[in-house]
Amino acid sequence: MIVKESFNFRRTVPYVRFDLLLAAISATAVYLLVDVAEISWLALPSLVATVLGTALAILLAFRANTAYQRWWEASTIWAQITGLSRTLIRVARSLTDAKVAQGSVASDAVHAWQRDLAVRQAAWAHSLARQLRQQDATAELTRLLPADEAALVLAADNGPAVLARLQSQAIFRGYAAGILAGLDNFQLETALAGLSVQQALAERMSATPIPRPHDYLSRMFVHCYVVVFPFATISVVPAHQWLVIPTTLLIALYFRLIERVGAANEEPFANRVQDVPITALAINLERDLLELIDVPDRPAKAVPVDGYLW
Template sequence: MLIRRNLKFSVIFYYTWKSMLYYLLLAVAVYLLHDYFAIWKLHIPFTAISALSTALAIFLGFKTSNAYERWWEARQIWGSLVNYSRAWARQVITMIIPEGQAQAAAVKDLQYRMVYRHMAFVHALRVFLRKKHTYNEQGQEEIYEEPNEYSDTAAFLIPAEYHLFTRKHNPPNYLLELQGEDLRRAYDQGWLTDFRFVKLEETLVEFNNVQGRSERIKNTPFPRQYSFFSRVFVFIHASLLPFVFVEELGWASIPISITISFVFLCLDLIGERSEDPFENRLEDVPLTALSLTIETNLKEQWGDPDFPAKKHAPGGIVL
């Protein structure tokens, strides 16, 4: 997630240089053919492009607004995961109570597994939503991308659980199943009353809800027709601009048409880069930072001072 108010020019250039090169070459070619060589006098009235510009601005505004809503919903989902994770650790520590001193060690071991297994769940869900690296059209890794592997969970699981965990089709859901089994075991041992068992199970269900809502956003892309036609319309609009201004402005039509094209291109890119918030890109929801926040909070609740180090990325980016 970008947190700096000002974007670095290198980042903007990385995503726009190909389109801007096309706009520049087209504007120069139209000017040379129209004024310098005087062999092509095609001119488009300003009223025609103004109608297209208005319609395109409305369309891009709709796309950007709906893309932001997807991003913000994803951020709210993970905000609720932070809250329920803290509640889970507190409930596990305070509600699972041994019936006698002889069972204290067994209860402590169970609590430890359930708290740390939840840390594994959070990191596993992050990886599950991001999958592996994302790649651009040329097969090159996106800039500022971070490694995204299930190995991050190894420190929180016992070896037998980790071995099975990495072979599951849905690893985070498998960890929730293990949590449910431990809850049942605690209930059977008499360490949980009916009421406390139900409250812990309700919190566990909320983790299922968080995962399900995240998967809905991940697996249901922004309607492709909006993304496709927005690119087409921006391309058509930018291609027509030099023909509108060259008659009246001459060489000045080059920078003016490029500037206007750049504005519409950025409006399209804002929506495109915001519509899928779990793709491990620099504009996405900062799942790594939120995962580390949860890990830190739960370790503090447990009394473990070995807090994770915050990951810093260049350019004012929170991963």
């Protein structure tokens, strides 16, 4: 996610250089043919540029809005994951601390169970973040999990789903050991069920992009408009027809940047500078979960690097 307020324009050039080149060739050709060679019939009515430009602006606005909605939905999904994870560990600690206060179970066993649950939940968040970005989660899983659990998760096709199963098994082990009682396990399973739903929503968004024809047509319409624009506007400035060249370049830059912004935001888990910073959010969630069980040794808080938060 971009958190800095200023941008380096040079970094946008690779995304717009084709359209700028196309605009320069088209506008220069129109200027030479109409103004220099005096082939006046090539000058189209300005209404053509107005109608096509309006239609293109509506299309690009729709795409940019759709892409932002996907980005915002992805951010909302991860906010739900954060909230449900905190709830799971908070409720688990409250329920099990009550058993210690009653003297019905040893405090060491309870604290070990609490830590096991919190650390595994942090590993679940890291595993999901890496899976969505198609990255390797070995470093996080081997750091947080026992060797046998880490090997099991790393060998699975869907690591977060396996970790959710291990969490469920840990809850029922706690019930069998007397750490949980009554309907305690159902309260925790409800939070796990909510986390599984959010995982499925994140996976659906990651695997289902905006329909490809929509992406292709948006790009093609921008290219076509850049070519047509100088033909339809050169007659508007009869005294200074050379102005059609910089005007076309400006229009090409404007429409192409809007189209590229929409294309970049439509994949919020693609590990690009514009996406939702799920790696940083997973690190901060790990800190929160460990703090909930009074573990002082926590990872450093995620901070932006060169204006980007990953």
